Amino acid sequence: MLRSSQPLTGPNRKRCREDEMLLATVLDEGERGFIIDTRSAQAAKQARMTGGGTEPKSFYLRWRRLHRPLERGRPLQESFIKLVEACNDTSINMDRWLSRLESCRWLSHVKAALSTACLAAQCMDREKANVLVHGAEGTDTTLLVTALAQVILDPSCRTLTGFQGLLEREWIEAGHPFHLRCARSAYSHARLKQEAPLFLLFLDCVWQLSRQFPFSLEFGECLLLTLFDNAYASAYGTFLCNNEKERRVGQGENTHSLWAWLNQPGERKKYLNPLYSHNALVIWPSVEPQSIQLWQGLFFRWIRSSQYLDEAWAEIWRLVEGN
């Protein structure tokens, strides 16, 4: 699986021999490749007007392009804000709750993200094909897809350490601009142009996987909530800045790593899943609407008491440890 940003084809259908060769060499004799473009076909076409575009079929033989539009940017942030508002709105009665939930579109975005990641995984696992994922910049929906696909495909990404490694590779080093994207969160009135909750969407998708495969992830909801918190506001330097270059300047000796903190023996236990058992297989989630649920642990965290659910979790630990 490869990732990139969009090719700069432009309105004049520019070519780049090096780019074509690069993609050609990825494919062995007789192999095929799929390009998953996270923009709609129309948006991708329009991108040409501003210098971007798509890989022309005739120059990228044996690569087939699929469009799977995933929401990003301002609309995704609006979706998030609307959902948080709906969750906090005590005046909605049951008559209107589901349509209000629907109008936020958040769950649709979760479904789309999971579906696309599954598609990428399917191409690799079932079709034995190579996959190239990109959107426009390659820093948002691209990473969402590649990271999720790896959780689905690769059991080593489902361990606590492996998942941290995945985050380092596919989000932090890959250059997801955390500083811009995770600025003010849902309550702020400052509607920043660059803000968008891609990383939260990723965490939500991982939560859906943990619900559908309760034995397959070594970590639990607590880790996901902690990551969400730290992406927006952190005592650690892990999610600082927008890319490696910026971090080199600021971080390193000046901050502490979140991973170092999490992995301490005393802390680590909090984030583990007592039901975990190594599952060597691919985990294919159901993306039917009935299978995708609202992440109550996150969206109702401060609204309703989690006491009874916490007690249940403690009971599970007790049973497993007693054994």
Place this chain on the structure above:
Amino acid sequence: VENVRLLDRLSSRKAALGTLYLTATHVIFVENGSETRKETWVLHSQISSIEKQATTATGCPLLIRCKNFQVIQLVIPQERDCHDVYISLIRLARPVKYEELYCFSFNPKLDKEEREQGWKLVNLNEEYIRMGIPNNYWQISDVNRDYGVCDSYPTEVYVPKSATAHIIVGSSKFRSRRRFPALSYYYKDNNASICRSSQPLSGFSARCLEDEQMLQAIRKANPGSDFIYVVDTRPKLNAMANRAAGKGYENEDNYSNIKFQFIGIENIHVMRNSLQKMLEVCELKSPSMSDFLWGLENSGWLKHIKAIMDAGIFIAKAVAEEGMSVLVHCSDGWDRTAQVCSVASLLLDPYYRTMKGFMVLIEKDWVSFGHKFNHRYGNLDGDPKEISPVIDQFIECVWQLMEQFPCAFEFNERFLIHIQHHIYSCQFGNFLCNSQKERRELKIQERTYSLWAHLWKNRADYLNPLYRSDHSQTQGTLSPQMAPCNFLYKFWSGMYNRFEKGLHPRQSVTDYLMAVKEETQQLEEELEVLGERLMNLQKSQLNDNKIKSKQQDQSKQLGLSISNNSLANTPQEYSNDLKSFPSRSSSQGDEEDSALILTQDNLKSSDPDLSVNSDQESGVEDLSCRSPSGGGCLPSEDSGKDSDEAVFLAV
């Protein structure tokens, strides 16, 4: 009929070829194929509707919808055969006599003694004694001993001490269907009670002295409070409309010291339509998130569930916190009243959250108080307007509570699902007919078997591993949040999409934790046994060493060989236990319905998808086959046409 295809609902291209059989009690589809020979069994009682669809090139499609939400899609090659099957099923699914029902031929091979014992498992007299009755305030009345006062009530009713036979009879004449106020639940902590009845025949201005005295008697039975609540579970408009028909509700002016309250729960027709709409949403092929959420809201189903729950919460609060007795009624006092009283009891009393207690609760508020099982669930062919998912809603309320309070119930989701299944299956006699009177006339207990005994025998399958009787969640009353809490109501896919294995986690956490619990217990027991043996060995070795010094080596050897033998045995057991420890493989989820399997040897699960022919990996079946495209399972090149898109279509 041979060469019939059974289609998979989710992936229309996956079909099993086999033979269809019709017996007196079941429809059976047996898959061809040497390896699996999978069988799908459906009881005629479960069939809700049969739809013959337009003949296509592949054959004549027949859609069977079941009351337990299973949907079976068959394709029969010859149109004439299809028509024959259709006509037969219509007749078989609409029995005219009780004797046609399965419970009268079902034979679990128990003797007469066992059958009787099965029926005695749940005893309502014992239940009222457990509540603390009879006592200073409440007593048993035999006024209805020959069903002379009310034919839909049981022979034994519990009434306030000060309610004489005269008052009871007079009150019954002023109540719809003669269903006078009687005790449902007594809360001994503060003497408050939940009573139930039907609506008074008050019209606009009629009064009845005895009925007013009856309510006073209820109030007096609770010296701790000056007032009682009278809760009408109908929407106000409906109740008012009833007045024009000579019925209605209690006027606060006429009944001294009552606080009247409407809690609007819609009627059986609204509920029937609501379920219908929700099932239509469930039948959508690959719906978008929008389709699903809109459809679900449009059905109103969760709204109704919440309304029932809110009513139960209100009554439980009135009893536990305000110490006030409550009289609950709707129109006839056998639908909404039953739902609301049983939810309230469940919240108030932890006993009803145990397995046995739950059976008792259903026996009390549903069976004995004359809920019309036959009319509501169509045991026999009858008026379709009487059909309504009343008890289904109650069962769902329990499930919603289980989701909110995972440690509070002794039983698990499977228990609820199997109970619902058997309410419709007519395999056991508990839920036949419309009243205790009818059941006694038919001699149900002598001719059929009790579901409770069957469930009790298999109770290991129904336990909730997180339940501990000493846990804080299991003590005292449950107080669910009333607001904000819309989000707390989830769609119960375990029930309404029960047979679509692809939708549910393949690995059952409940089963795993139960196995862990059992293994821990066994290990602890073994540890004890080994500990004792060790002590004995040490003692005997000590003795040997002291007494026989010259034979020391020999006795040591003896001691060793003995200990070797005893130790040699245990690892075997241990590893056997380990073998039975469920592996977290993809087939795990299939055992879920095993307890449903009828005790008769030749009967199989009605679960249509026990196959592991799908993906070897854990999770959903082979997704590529869900592709709507006619071509192979390859994602096609994107040409902008949606129909060519592969599986994971964007929303």
